[in-house]
Amino acid sequence: MALEHALLVALSERPAAGLELAHRFDRSIGFFWSATHQQIYKVLRRMETDGWVTAETVLQTGRPEKREYTVTDVGHQALADWISTTTPRAGFRSxxxxxxxxxxxxxxxxxxxxxxxxxxxxxxxxxxxxxxxxxxxxxxxxxxxxxxxxxxxxxxxxxxxxxxxxxxxxxxxxxx
Amino acid sequence: MALEHALLVALSERPAAGLELAHRFDRSIGFFWSATHQQIYKVLRRMETDGWVTAETVLQTGRPEKREYTVTDVGHQALADWISTTTPRAGFRSxxxxxxxxxxxxxxxxxxxxxxxxxxxxxxxxxxxxxxxxxxxxxxxxxxxxxxxxxxxxxxxxxxxxxxxxxxxxxxxxxx
DNA sequence: GGCACGTGTGCAACTAGTTGCATAGGGGTC
DNA sequence: GACCCCTATGCAACTAGTTGCACACGTGCC
Missing domain, CATH: 1.10.287 (Helix Hairpins)
Structure with missing residues (x-):
């Protein structure tokens, strides 16, 4: 299960809100691990309850407020731990x-x-x-x-x- | 959703029971569309209720009885129809x-x-x-x-x- | 003024697939 | 006799992801 780890990578590079992550996924990381915004929101909430990220509500002018996520130390550790686990050969599904x-x-x-x-x-x-x-x-x-x-x-x-x-x-x- | 269609292809080549299909999938078709036996059983049941296949209980000596599935005309038509639909580019997930x-x-x-x-x-x-x-x-x-x-x-x-x-x-x- | 579109978050319902276990008999082996 | 593996089918619970929709506000267009 790599979406949460892909999100940790994206958020490690720069904190962001859900929709922004969805757009970033469309442009780069998502070429190799795509996700819809609904799925991203869902996973971000879980990551928040797991303590991997913290959320901060950011007010914007002329736009709705957003919840910006930042990776915690726990999150960084979870990412490091995951990198050390071995991934098996990916099944080819076509x-x-x-x-x-x-x-x-x-x-x-x-x-x-x-x-x-x-x-x-x-x-x-x-x-x-x-x-x-x-x-x-x-x-x-x-x-x-x-x-x-x-x-x-x-x-x-x-x-x-x-x-x-x-x-x-x-x-x-x-x-x- | 291609598992049922992969099963139609396998069953068109030769009628078979669930576990036999699982083994065949491990050896050939499954290199390109893998599935566990649980998933295969589940889908075969659905295909049966949809009228794509018919099941026949076969008694064996020294082995439990098995449910052998055969593709119906409706099933063959469903396969032909599916082949004519366009499949989009597969997402690359690694x-x-x-x-x-x-x-x-x-x-x-x-x-x-x-x-x-x-x-x-x-x-x-x-x-x-x-x-x-x-x-x-x-x-x-x-x-x-x-x-x-x-x-x-x-x-x-x-x-x-x-x-x-x-x-x-x-x-x-x-x-x- | 109405409408489409963009930003932003999210729920509800569904589909596909995985993991773990149950059952029940047969065969082999130590 | 106990234990493990194989054939055979299947349930239950879960996880991941998709599809469709809702809401609220702002901007631009015609």
Missing amino acids: EIAVKMRAASYGDRGALLANIAELIADHRVRQGHYEAMAARDYPDPDQLTGQPLDTYLVLRGGILQETFWIAWLTEYLEAHA | EIAVKMRAASYGDRGALLANIAELIADHRVRQGHYEAMAARDYPDPDQLTGQPLDTYLVLRGGILQETFWIAWLTEYLEAHA
């Missing part, structure tokens, strides 16, 4: 893989069209990640510590998209 | 990615050890898939229809493992 295998029981043309769309989608996303990498990390060899880690996770996104494009293209071409 | 990004807040050594284990694990799995491919599909260029699809899904597994090995190795080497 709906499109099930459809590929099922294709002879239905409309293969529809599936091939779906796959063509997915390839376009993955190409866009890969381009997006590569643009981010080029903009934010023009000289990756010089990186250390946290920026290096963030860069390497972004690299994972790029490699992941490369995998999808390769596989889906292989399927399309085998059925061309 | 606990190890969260840890990579969090590494500077905890024990990096422990994480690097975890990653080294994962690389070994992925190599074993990749070798397993490649052995399956070599044994069952010695001449992939000649394949058509369903065997081709099964082969291409297996190829997806191999490519996926290649991605993991490449990414995790890149992380390890950047922190060597």
Whole structure:
């Protein structure tokens, strides 16, 4: 269960309120661990009762007030403890893989069209990640510590998209 | 929601009981859509009430009786309909990615050890898939229809493992 | 003035999946 | 005989996450 730990990482970088975290998730961390704002609110409340974070109500001008969360020492310790636990290999779950295998029981043309769309989608996303990498990390060899880690996770996104494009293209071409 | 459709594919290939499906999932389809036997039993019951499958109690000698499921016409139609729906891009969720990004807040050594284990694990799995491919599909260029699809899904597994090995190795080497 | 949209938090109901356990017989082994 | 593992099905309780909606206020547009 990693959402609370992903939130601890985000909040360690900078304290924030629920909706702001949801937006940050949409833009960076969430590429690798997505969450809706409802889920984020729910988990933040639990983290608060567990003493991992403290909340402070912040009044804003021309906007509703927000609850800004800050990581406590307990929270930092929980994050450090979690990092030391071993994570097993992630299961690979792919709906499109099930459809590929099922294709002879239905409309293969529809599936091939779906796959063509997915390839376009993955190409866009890969381009997006590569643009981010080029903009934010023009000289990756010089990186250390946290920026290096963030860069390497972004690299994972790029490699992941490369995998999808390769596989889906292989399927399309085998059925061309 | 693809488990019921994965089960329809498995049952279309050959009727089976719940536990047998769980074992088959462990060996092939489940590499791409895993499920515990409890979840499989639950879903099979729902599929039965929805009229997608019919169940027949089979008496065995020296073993408990089993409920063997067979796909109905309604079930085949449900599968065909599902294949024609479009699946969106799958979200990439990786606990190890969260840890990579969090590494500077905890024990990096422990994480690097975890990653080294994962690389070994992925190599074993990749070798397993490649052995399956070599044994069952010695001449992939000649394949058509369903065997081709099964082969291409297996190829997806191999490519996926290649991605993991490449990414995790890149992380390890950047922190060597 | 009305409407859409954005900020901000949150509830309620649901779905999917996990974890732990129960039951009940058969076979092997020490 | 006690113990463990395998086949086979399943319940109960829980966790994680999704979907849809509500409310309250502010800003901009036409």
